[in-house]
Amino acid sequence: MNSVSPSTAQYVGGVMQDELVDSRRQQPLERQGSFGHRPLQNEDPSREATGEPDEVDKLKAKLMSAWNNVKYGWTVKSKTTFNKTSPVTVLGNSYLLNSEDEVERFRLAFVSRLWLTYRREFPQLDGSSWTTDCGWGCMLRSGQMLLAQGLLVHLMPRDWAWPDAQPLTDVDLEVFRPRSPARAGGVPIPSFGSPRGPSTPQKSVPGDQAPKCSQRKRSESARDRQAEAIHRRLVTWFGDQPPAPFGVHQLVEIGKSSGKKAGDWYGPSVVAHILRKAVAKTSEIHNVAVYVAQDCTVYKEDVVHLCDQSLSQSSPEPASQAWKSVIILVPVRLGGESLNPSYIECVKNILKLECCIGIIGGKPKHSLYFIGFQDEQLLYLDPHYCQPVVDVSQVNFSLESFHCSSPKKMPFNRMDPSCTIGFYAKNKKDFESLCSAVSAALSSSTEKYPIFTFVEGQSQDYGLEGHTGNHSGPSGHILPPGKLSRSNNRSNSDEFVFL
Numbered sequence: 001m002n003s004v005s006p007s008t009a010q011y012v013g014g015v016m017q018d019e020l021v022d023s024r025r026q027q028p029l030e031r032q033g034s035f036g037h038r039p040l041q042n043e044d045p046s047r048e049a050t051g052e053p054d055e056v057d058k059l060k061a062k063l064m065s066a067w068n069n070v071k072y073g074w075t076v077k078s079k080t081t082f083n084k085t086s087p088v089t090v091l092g093n094s095y096l097l098n099s100e101d102e103v104e105r106f107r108l109a110f111v112s113r114l115w116l117t118y119r120r121e122f123p124q125l126d127g128s129s130w131t132t133d134c135g136w137g138c139m140l141r142s143g144q145m146l147l148a149q150g151l152l153v154h155l156m157p158r159d160w161a162w163p164d165a166q167p168l169t170d171v172d173l174e175v176f177r178p179r180s181p182a183r184a185g186g187v188p189i190p191s192f193g194s195p196r197g198p199s200t201p202q203k204s205v206p207g208d209q210a211p212k213c214s215q216r217k218r219s220e221s222a223r224d225r226q227a228e229a230i231h232r233r234l235v236t237w238f239g240d241q242p243p244a245p246f247g248v249h250q251l252v253e254i255g256k257s258s259g260k261k262a263g264d265w266y267g268p269s270v271v272a273h274i275l276r277k278a279v280a281k282t283s284e285i286h287n288v289a290v291y292v293a294q295d296c297t298v299y300k301e302d303v304v305h306l307c308d309q310s311l312s313q314s315s316p317e318p319a320s321q322a323w324k325s326v327i328i329l330v331p332v333r334l335g336g337e338s339l340n341p342s343y344i345e346c347v348k349n350i351l352k353l354e355c356c357i358g359i360i361g362g363k364p365k366h367s368l369y370f371i372g373f374q375d376e377q378l379l380y381l382d383p384h385y386c387q388p389v390v391d392v393s394q395v396n397f398s399l400e401s402f403h404c405s406s407p408k409k410m411p412f413n414r415m416d417p418s419c420t421i422g423f424y425a426k427n428k429k430d431f432e433s434l435c436s437a438v439s440a441a442l443s444s445s446t447e448k449y450p451i452f453t454f455v456e457g458q459s460q461d462y463g464l465e466g467h468t469g470n471h472s473g474p475s476g477h478i479l480p481p482g483k484l485s486r487s488n489n490r491s492n493s494d495e496f497v498f499l
Helices: 023-032 045-050 055-071 100-111 138-155 210-223 225-237 248-258 268-281 300-307 341-351 428-442
Strands: 080-083 088-090 093-095 171-174 288-292 297-299 325-333 356-363 366-374 377-381 408-411 418-425 453-455
Touching: 088 100, 088 377, 093 100, 138 225, 138 248, 138 268, 138 288, 138 325, 138 356, 138 366, 138 418, 248 268, 268 288, 268 325, 268 356, 268 418, 288 300, 297 300, 300 325, 300 428, 341 356, 341 366, 341 428, 418 428, 428 453
Parallel strands: 080 171, 288 325, 297 453
Antiparallel strands: 088 093, 088 366, 325 418, 356 366, 356 418, 366 377, 377 408
């Protein structure tokens, strides 16, 4: 029987191609019978024509689902330690956790991010027997979180925080040995953590403080119910029902154009293009577009043509609304088999920018959504937790499982070099500021070539067409106009390969 452990699986991504699916890449994986790929078998032509799974596939999917539901349905409780003498950066904001006010600000900033994880028992994915994405959908979930953050920034006030954010759990504040005697002091803060056992987690602040905070936040929510209604509506867009525009059903359906199917592994570059197409396809949101960089290069004129609606003769928008907001996704590779340490400072500087909406990538065998860092450790949200599906069509569905109260960290050197970096610009002025700020952050790398570059002009000026030829590589070198970069012909290596 084939192993169902994700650690024995491989996924190798490719370029999003609407017209052509590279079947040669899929065939070896199918022969191996790797997790997430159907082994070769005698196909019934009528069944193949209808796309319906056979009984063997159904049984296999059920066994894999059962295994992964058990594997990802529980977590080992472990505390994450934070240093009170150095700042924590979360998507452009900094928090020095040496006072209760700062801890409270950090709590709201972290818990207010949307947390999208594995789900089970959702409606069957079209053309398959899957009713869960446990074990194979982690990069799709990370991509959902990246897009959700972009839409939160787009639709909500910049300082919005979820008023019902849970107390932090499994967190410990620790004063490490200071670098100078002047920093030895500090306001004493209780450690945060959940008690041992299945009981209710311990609150992150003293009991006499929590009610005051909750009352204050509830009163703010009463004055701004519109923001909470938008928050709830945004969550429904990522629901695990077929109509949800950014739910797993729609993303898997869009992924079919690149040869992906339910049960396959997805890489950060392929997911970036899936998100672009999902946003372009939906009618739920307006005045926002997604641009995916090509060959580690953001072509400014391409972004202008995508966002400036006044360039379209048929545009009915007034001049004040002629510019679409844009989410820019940049697939990159930060080294060869492992992360190049020279890029760490650059990644830190990128996460310090307000225009950054996070990074999807992960560590070997794990896709993660990175939202910040402290010292030499990344702060992330982990989709590898299998939860029951939530019916978001209900009026007052619970939001608690869509927000995480347990921040986790990992060392930079464990980060997989393949990732996609996200940015958001609300208007043309913000886009110009974004180009300047990100370029300055990129220049902090000691490498000869930056992680990626911004260039004037359009991709076609450099021998590239459209938005589908995305080949990520370690350099952002651009050949003169009229000469096609060799990188377009090299095999795509920006996806994870798990051995």
